[in-house]
Amino acid sequence: xxxxxxxxxxVTSLDGVWNFQVDWDNNGIEKEWFKAALSTPRAxxxxxxxxxxxTEVDVHDHVGYVWYQRKxxxxxxxxxxxxxxxxxxxxxxxxxxxxxxxxxxxxxxxPFEADITDYVKPGEEFRLxxxxxxxxxxxxxxxxxxxxxxxxxxxxxxxxxxxxxAGIHRSVLLYTRPAVHVEDVTIVTDIDxxxxxxxxxxxxxxxxxVSVRVLDADGKEVxxxxxxxxxxxxxxxxxxxxxHGNLYTLEITADDDVYPQRFGIRTVEVKGYEFLxxxxxxxxxxxxxxxxxxxxxxxxxxxxxxxxxxxxxWQGANSFRTSHYPYAEEVMDYxxxxxxxxxxxxxxxxxxxxxxxxxxxxxxxxxxxxxxxxAETQKVHAQHIRDLIKRDKNHPCVVIWSIANEPETxxxxxxxxxxxxxxxxxxxxxTRPVGYVNVMxxxxxxxxxxxxxxxxxxxxxxxxxVQTGNLADAEKALRDELDEWIKRFPNKPIxxxxxxxxTMSGLKDYFRRPWSEEFQTDNIGMFHKVFDDxxxxxxxxMWNFADFQTTPGIMRVGGNKKGMFTRDRLPKxxxxxxxxxxxxxKEEQGS
Ligand code: GCB
Numbered sequence: 276x277x278x279x280x281x282x283x284x285x286v287t288s289l290d291g292v293w294n295f296q297v298d299w300d301n302n303g304i305e306k307e308w309f310k311a312a313l314s315t316p317r318a319x320x321x322x323x324x325x326x327x328x329x330t331e332v333d334v335h336d337h338v339g340y341v342w343y344q345r346k347x348x349x350x351x352x353x354x355x356x357x358x359x360x361x362x363x364x365x366x367x368x369x370x371x372x373x374x375x376x377x378x379x380x381x382x383x384x385x386p387f388e389a390d391i392t393d394y395v396k397p398g399e400e401f402r403l404x405x406x407x408x409x410x411x412x413x414x415x416x417x418x419x420x421x422x423x424x425x426x427x428x429x430x431x432x433x434x435x436x437x438x439x440x441a442g443i444h445r446s447v448l449l450y451t452r453p454a455v456h457v458e459d460v461t462i463v464t465d466i467d468x469x470x471x472x473x474x475x476x477x478x479x480x481x482x483x484x485v486s487v488r489v490l491d492a493d494g495k496e497v498x499x500x501x502x503x504x505x506x507x508x509x510x511x512x513x514x515x516x517x518x519h520g521n522l523y524t525l526e527i528t529a530d531d532d533v534y535p536q537r538f539g540i541r542t543v544e545v546k547g548y549e550f551l552x553x554x555x556x557x558x559x560x561x562x563x564x565x566x567x568x569x570x571x572x573x574x575x576x577x578x579x580x581x582x583x584x585x586x587x588x589w590q591g592a593n594s595f596r597t598s599h600y601p602y603a604e605e606v607m608d609y610x611x612x613x614x615x616x617x618x619x620x621x622x623x624x625x626x627x628x629x630x631x632x633x634x635x636x637x638x639x640x641x642x643x644x645x646x647x648x649x650a651e652t653q654k655v656h657a658q659h660i661r662d663l664i665k666r667d668k669n670h671p672c673v674v675i676w677s678i679a680n681e682p683e684t685x686x687x688x689x690x691x692x693x694x695x696x697x698x699x700x701x702x703x704x705x706t707r708p709v710g711y712v713n714v715m716x717x718x719x720x721x722x723x724x725x726x727x728x729x730x731x732x733x734x735x736x737x738x739x740x741v742q743t744g745n746l747a748d749a750e751k752a753l754r755d756e757l758d759e760w761i762k763r764f765p766n767k768p769i770x771x772x773x774x775x776x777x778t779m780s781g782l783k784d785y786f787r788r789p790w791s792e793e794f795q796t797d798n799i800g801m802f803h804k805v806f807d808d809x810x811x812x813x814x815x816x817m818w819n820f821a822d823f824q825t826t827p828g829i830m831r832v833g834g835n836k837k838g839m840f841t842r843d844r845l846p847k848x849x850x851x852x853x854x855x856x857x858x859x860x861k862e863e864q865g866s
Contacts, residue, residue, distance in 0.1 A: 276459065277604050278360055278448050281533045283456075287350055289403070289447040295319030297333075298340035298406070309371035309404040313344050321345075321447060322362070324440035324572025327824075338421055338429045343405040343443055349395045355451040357395065359403075360388045362445025362603060365573065366415060367408040373401050381415065381655075383444070384600040384622050385662050409441035413647045416659045417599070417625045434625030435599060435680075436835060437565055438824040440572035445603050455481045457527050457534035462669050463706055464540040466553060471512030471523075471540035477503040479529035490524040490535075497523070515539025515671040516553055517593050518866035520614040522671070539611060539671025545708050545729045548768045548811040552616070552674065558864055559616065559814025560591060560857045562839060563598035563773055566606075567823035569842055575603035583820070584613055586844055591857030593866060596712075596772055596816055599624035599680045601663050610672040614866070617672040618732070618772070618816075620712070621659050623679035629716055630681065643688035653692055657699045664703040676700050676707055677772075681714035681734060685721040697727035712772050715740070719759045725767070731760055734773035734818070738798045744789045746801045753805050761811050770814035774802045777836040780822075780847055790836075796849040803856060817853070 280286045294316035298308070308314075319325055321343065326335045349357070361368060365383030369376060378389035395401050411419025411433055419433035433439060459478040464471055477485050482503070489498040489507055498507045513521040525536045544551045551557065564583075566573045580603075587595065593616055597606075600622035610617050626648055628640040640647055660678055667673050678700050683689045693711070700709040708729035713722060715735060725731060735756070738749030760769060776789055776798045784791035799817060806812045822838035825831045834842065839850045 276457070276534070276536075277608070278450050279535055281535060283532045284450055284452045284534075285350065286448055286450040289345065289347060289449055290321055291345070292318050293321045293343045293345040293443075295325065295344075296342045297337050298342055299337075301339035303340055303342055304369070304406060308342055309376075309402075309406070310374050312402070313342055316344065319343065319442070320574075321443045322445050323442055323574040324365075324444060325442040326438070326440050327570050327572050337409075338431045339410060340406050340408050341442070343407060345403055346400050347403050347449065348400050349397050350449070350451070351397045352392065352451045355453050356390055357392045358388050358450050358452060359391050360386060360448045360450065361405075361443065362386050362447070362575065363443075364405065364407055365409065365441045365444050366411060368443075369406045371402075371404040382622070382659060382662070383441070385659070385666060386445070386604070405443065407442060409439060411439070413649070414651045414655055416622045416652070416656050418648055418652065419625070434627060434630065436825050437567065437599070438572070438826060438834075440567075440824075442572070442574070444566075444573050445575045453530065453532045455479065455530045456532040457529045459665070460525065460527060460534075460536050460669070462525060462536065462538045464538065464542070464671075466512075466514060466540065466542055467508075469511050471509035471514065473498075473507045473509060473523075473525070473538070473540065475500075475505060475507070475525055477527055477529065479503060479527075479532070482529040485527065485529045487528070488526045490526055492522060503529075509540065512540050514553055515541040515611070516614065516866065517557060517616050518614045520612040522611060536669055537608070537611065538669050541671050543674045543707055545768060547766050548813065550674075550708075550730065550768045550770075550813045557616065557813070558860065559594040559618075559770055559816055560860060561587065561594040561596075561816045562592065562820035563596045563816055563818050564820040565598065565823040566600075566602055567821070567842070572824070575605055577605065580606055580609060582844060584609060584615070586840060587615070587820070588613070590839070590850060590854045591861045593861070594618070594814070594816065595820065596620055596677065598772075598819075601666065604666070607667055607670045607672060611670055615672055616674055617670070618675045618677050618710075618770075619663065619667050619670075619673045620677040620680060621656070621663055623656055623659070623682065626679060626682040627714060627716070629683060630714065642683040643686065643692055648692070653696065656696060660696060660699050661703050664700065668704055674707060675730060676704065676709050677732065678709065678711050680712045682711065684711070684713065684717045684724045687723070690723040693724045694727055697724070718756055719763045725764060729767065731764060731767050731769045732772040733760075733769060735771065735802075736774065736776075738801060739776040739789070744794070746797060749798075750801050750805060753802065757805070757809055757812070761809070768813040769809070769811050770816065771802065771806065771812065772816050773818035774815075775799050775817045775819075775837050777830075777832075778838070778847055778849070779832065779836055780841045780845070792848045795847060796852050799849055799853065
């Protein structure tokens, strides 16, 4: 659960400038580095990706462990438990309090905790050490592989198109909570006329008494109930809706613990090809995004978060996808508040070795096999889906779970891999539509798994990776493919989750050729013209909100340049054209 300060929980932030050291030989654990102060420490901010903070290429590109360390003065915790919480450590973290290993976690985009009560004393200082490993394998989400190059250097390969930033990316918190406490809550809402119907289910092991109060946005009590599970009616509710971040709080008391869980009252449903929010057809306008920024890498940063939302609102966007991994919890909270609609994606990206020879690195692997992505990966993937849903289930902003981006889906092996995973998502959350994001290599006549999902999410690069520069041909290919999807799946809404060309900011061209600013306007304009002809298309999320960092490659110029905005969030000319369109749509659609 998100960490909140309450009468029963005291929160201390451990963010700041920590000590840092690269583990060149990747043997710090064997050498027990955690048992003493780091021998040659340098400064490193937390949260932050370390890669772009430094100037040495060896540190930037190091494959393996880096170590973070700081001293912490233990607060008073009385009879309570003392918990350490990491928002994310990318990709794997091991945590020691003095000499004791208190947590190990794999998966770079989700939080984890350690109960350290038994290892510390109030008022005393302890040494907090974190070993961070940036290595991916065939059994991690996302997958990757470590290999030696011809000169014996260790390198890492992965099949996703963003730089593998690493470090402690989100806040580190220390907090107290009673031994008997609110461990989890699931809130599901419905709308009945002017009223909201709120079903809640609290987990608080060992609690003798659980009660809840519903508070409105001003903190005024509007309903109460007794018991760990129940249904509450909120009279004349203010519904959460796109553009309207109306929120309530379920204040839960379990014995001595008090926990405020925010929620919004709204419904989501797929009906035929319509995507309904509160029973009204919704049209997605927005982008796939990245947690990516100059110097910060993938670090969460409130300045950038608020600015990005300001920019998205300026443009008339109403939604985004958390491509290609779960975003910081602060971002999800803020999307709730701002009434932004979110497609929440797992970190299952790059599960497609057939993609991008030359773009994302050399190929030569079979995606699904005993030696590559296998049954073990599938288990890790299933757990990752459950963990994401557990973290984000109470966010009204989340309207679709996307369980993977552009995986291989045209083979029998992929069918075997994904069918059970769609079910995992449904079991974890029966209330929201589930989807996956489809790649160009898996058109409707080839792909095998759309049958298990509620929506069709398409990444299409007509006019860019294919029919490059020929927009007439590109338009035909797009229309032909759309017709085929609709013929095969007449009852599933279609959302375009990626489209658009790389565009060098400042590159002007009378002839409007690829890479120029003019071509971005033309290419995206072509897609929009086609979308407007199809009622089955219920959303346009272009790629990408902003330019972002990738691995070096002959198709990338200092990163991926498909941004509507530059990496420092300045509009390319196309941004104004799309702004006119989206503001007009906003007016027509009411949000
Ligand atoms: C895709 C991927 C995205 C890439 C994009 C591109 O289909 O989903 O991660 O960055 O294409 O620009 O090629």
